[in-house]
Amino acid sequence: MSGGVGPIAIETRDVIKRYAGNTAVNQVSLQVKRGEFVSLLGPSGCGKTTLLRLLGGLEQPDEGAVLLSGQDVSGIPAYGRNTNMIFQQLALFPHMDVFNNIAYGLKVRKTPKSEIKRRVQDMLELVQLGDYSRRAISRLSGGQAQRVAIARALINKPEVLLLDEPLSALDMQLRLDMQRELKRIQREFGGTFIFVTHDQNEAMNMSDRIGVMRDGKLLQYGTPDEIYERPVDSFVAKFIGDTNLLQVKMLVEEEGRVWVQAGGLKLAVRPQEGLPAISAGSKASLSIRYEYLRTGEAANSCVNRLEGIVTESVYGGASIRYTLDMGGHIQLQASSLYQRGDARYAPGDSLLIGFNPEDGLLLPNEASVHRESSL
Template identity: 45%
Template sequence: MAVTRPSVNPQARAATGTLAVEDVVKRFGEVTALGGVSLEIKAGEFFTLLGPSGCGKTTLLRIIAGFELPSAGRVRLGGADITGVPANQRPVNTVFQSYALFPHLSVFENVAFGLRSRRVPQAEVHKRVEMVMGMLQIERFMARYPHQLSGGQKQRVAMARALVNEPQVLLLDEPMSALDAKLRAEVQVGLRRLQRSLGTTFILVTHDQDEAMTVSDRIAVMREGQVIQVGTPEEVYARPRTCFVAEFLGAANLIPARRGGGGAETPLGPLELPAPPRWEQGNLAIRPERVELVPEPRGHNCLRARVREVVYRGSHQEAWLEPGGLRVRAAAHPALRPGQEVAVHLPKEALVVLDD
């Protein structure tokens, strides 16, 4: 997605207040989709709700949008309670997974639809539509119809239709899921650049960990209707709190452990840790790229292992070692081979003591 920075920021007044979700519960009959979720999203922040299908992230987005009412709890924007405010009266717009473009309207009229429904004067409609289309570089498509557009072009039109209404908050419901991998990567970078140029609060729903890591200021990892961890991409990746977060945010080695000897006793042997664990028995995590291959197993947190399996990834190789099933990410050369004996080091600063 190419983005042209406007000379005057049309959404300068968009980032006017914090969005607060306070103890929100949502029940559908006997099913609890959200079990008391609380979040605070800063004005002008790119915030992502990340989790597997069925974790409640889309339900939470729909409550923020006003398409669903919570069974309990509140939603506030800039301090004002908007829980009961109808969707069409909130300073919030949504870009849907399907884009939801009107097939019988041209691109221009799709983008202008919200303004016309609010009876904005014709001259203002043309001015704002042309400005946002220029910003997203889709002016040349304005006379086309949705069936004449590619997936990436439809995504930009859907973005333009939402942004032309100058929302305080823009909600994105997996808008890149229909794009191929190459285009998705390009759109992610463009989306991040667009958000920074506008200063509008963006809230993205996705199950794609790479996407969340690429675009977000902060990420809320969700599971079974609960927020498990909130933090910057670096925090949730490098310092996960639970086994679920460690495994959901990329590959992770989980090592069962028992407290002892100033560190932990594990099936791999005794390991030094950055700080003693609070539990008697639990789990440690270390990312595959932090496991080091060394010439000899000297010093603390070193062991001998045997290569069980190797997968060549082009820029690197991944190997699974025994004992312990350790996963290692290493340079592609020299090539590892199954059955090879290696020495590895688990740096204590790379070992994370999980809460479970």
């Protein structure tokens, strides 16, 4: 049942959805290829669930179009589309056992009993519940119930499976286990999954591509590494991963470097390709990921070398995160790889840190562009 990424499975073209005068989804264009695992990521109220419901036919756009395998399905309700959705509340039928929960969609379609038995068993094997067909729903663990819901949603072979934060009620370890399990099922089934979450780590761990949303707009759509390493603006940079965001003033550009000022610090950075030029004298955001700041002796080879006072040291096993007071009300955080025996710094210690121009991203303060990865 495996399959590779192929043509466009589902897309939206400039869709708009309003509720009582408020725009929940604002001119969103999104293309998802067949066989992709895509996550829609953003804070509560950003429009990601509304967009998912538009894709599934549970809501209809006020403007724009939704296309499934190239066919315009705008206005067609959920039952008329070959899609399926899993919600946070799994809504399994408590009076039915595992087999009959999974078989329900086939029975509605009056599928022959022999085919129902074969296909349900195939699904049970896919979700690794082969011996659970007669188990009562009340006797399942949280992770087992999740897998039954997935099997039930996939039994009719939907072109696209839509998932609305289905893992959010699970504890941390089970959630991590289910992330791996869900990705395995998607890969083996060969289907197209679109997953809504507000958890950046969940999106990064599972996705082929991520759409970051805010205030109903799709700010950026790209692979996890594109969004992490080349965020389109300061909001995306802060929302995906840990980063220092400094408000800076543009000074001068020379030899491919831009000199900026942050408080009493003068720093050399490299502007991000594909974003509008930021003129001298204007304000911007400088993003420096915690792990891109080198500490101690490793900082000596950097173009930008700074000295700060450690105010906090957090031991994380393989790394240590330092918070430093740089003076002028500026704080920076640096995450340093740690091996037993390495130098460790305590609050009050002076610590040299550094970074090179390519490690700092100069970004607009707000999304002034919409950038898509190549499709």
